[in-house]
Amino acid sequence: PSTSATASSELGRQADAVEAKLKALEVAAAKDTKANKKQAEQTREDIKQITADYEALKKQLTAIQTNQTTTLSVRLSSADAISLSHALSNLLKAMRPVNETLSRAYSLKPYVKSIPECQPQNGLALEFAFDSDETTLQQGQTFDVAVKGGVGIPRIWLSGAKSNDKNEMPKLVTVIEGGIARAQLTLLPTTPTGVMHIMAVDGSGKQRDDIKVIVVAAPKK
Secondary structure (H helix, E strand, O other): OHHHHHHHHHHHHHHHHHHHHHHHHHHHHHHHHHHOHHHHHHHHHHHHHHHHHHHHHHHHHHHHHHHHHHHOOOOOOHHHHHHHHHHHHHHHHHHHHHHHHHHHHHHHHHHHOOOHHHOOOOOOOOEEOOOOOEEEEEOOOEEEEEEEOOOOOOEEEEEOOOOOOOOOOOEEEEEEEOOEEEEEEEOOOOOOOEEEEEEEEOOOOOOEEEEEEEEEOOOOO
C-alpha cells in the first residue's frame, strides 16, 4: 500500500501538471487563431495529444486507487488466528486476579467509609499544621507554621497586607526543612492593624489552605 500511495501521489502530480498545461494551451490556441492559423492548427493537435495523455493518466490513477482500496481488506491465516486467540486467553487470565482484588475492595467500601484512615488520599490533604484556622498577633511579633500534605512542593504567600511600604510591610519567609515546608511571618512594630491571610497551594494547584492573621496593636509601654 505504501508503494501504491507513492505511485498514486506521483501520478496525481503528473495529472495536475498536464491539466495545467492543457488549460494554458487552450488559451494559447484561442490567441493563435487570429495571429497565425498554421500555429493554431498545430496547437490544436498538441491539445489532442495532451488530452489523450491526460485521460490515460487519469485511468491509471483510478486503477491504482481502486487497488489500494482492495488491499485494505486483511484476512488472518489460521496460524495467526490461533496465535491471537492464545494471546487473548492469556490476557483474560491475567485480568482475573485483578478483577477479584477490585471486587473485594469495592465490597469493603461501605464498611470502612466511616474510618478516617480508609478515606481516599487520607493524610495527603494540604493543610497548615496549626490547631486553628486563625491566629492573633501583635505588632512586632513572629509566627511560624508548617505546611503538610498535598502533592509536590507547596507555594506559600501572604495576602491582604494593609501597606506596601517596606517600613510597614510584614515579612514572610518560606523554607524547606526535612522535606517539610515552613512559613515564618514577622510583623514590624509599624505594621498596620487589620486582617491578612497566609495562603498555601500544593504543587498540583488543586489543594489550598489558609490561616487568617488578625494584627492588633502592641500594648503601649
